[in-house]
Amino acid sequence: MTDTAGGLLGPAEIRDLAGRLGIRPTKTLGQNFVHDAGTVRKIVRAAGVGPGDRVVEVGPGLGSLTLGLLDAGASVVVVEIDPPLAEQLPRTVAELRPELADRLEVVGADALDVTALPGPPPTALVANLPYNVAVPVLLTFLERFASLRTVLVMVQAEVADRLAAGPGSRTYGVPSAKAAWYASARRAATVGRTVFWPVPNVDSALVHLERRDPPPTTATREQVFAVVDAAFAQRRKTLRSALAGIAGGPAAAQAACEAAGVDPGLRGERLDIAQFARIAEALGDSAGPGPREA
Secondary structure, three states: OOOOEOOEOOHHHHHHHHHHHOOOOOOOOOOOEEOOHHHHHHHHHHHOOOOOOEEEEEOOOOOHHHHHHHHOOOEEEEEEOOHHHHHHHHHHHHHHOHHHHHHEEEEEOOHHHOOOOOOOOOOEEEEEOOHHHHHHHHHHHHHHOOOOOEEEEEEEHHHHHHHHOOOOOOOOOHHHHHHHHHEEEEEEEEEOHHHEEOOOOOOEEEEEEEEOOOOOOOOOHHHHHHHHHHHHHOOOOEHHHHOHHHHOOHHHHHHHHHHOOOOOOOEHHHOOHHHHHHHHHHHHHHHOOOOOOO
């Protein structure tokens, strides 16, 4: 394998590796491989990781970003669902960066099934997330790995807008509110389509999240998320109507909103996560455990 991109994988290396492995990127696994060294370095800089950081990367593919993270001095544990890719990645690192190979660990698994990771607890999640599961993976990792302090993920631009949106925004919704339970989020940068192989049909963007404490409440996360799901199930409905199903009727929903200091005539898109938490607390067991977030 040649090394024309300063230790990172360029277009020729990506296609050569894929050809040798018989890999044909699939939409099912959301595979779009980054082949631009400048973009990889941009992601690593935006993530702000370096020596002493333990980074988890989901969907490393052929290893473009993995090499960049190792170059920055971080130790990296990757989660890769595709067995040929999971098996090849350590060989790629050993060939291109033999002195860094001992800082890489590979977990061959579906990220949504991972409940524990080898080595020290991860402090950062940095990844080019498969677009078809980006939000579930992000929320699942924030839930399961409390050690994560920062997140920098590349996702579909539309999803980035939703994750970073605030109350009252046209793009504010379930992903926005649930992400806000764990962290503050902002859109960090736009990424052009041509840095991927194959070229996707949508634009991409980087989202940066910084862990923070959830709002103080006696309600469980599941109860709060159940209120969020209900509030956005039919966006045109006011809280009095939208929450009737989990509250036991419109009157009970109105009473819970009023007890929480929230106007029951508002729609869910106007509420921040602290207000959702207050409503869940007012509803108590009526909200139930709620579905697992998706």
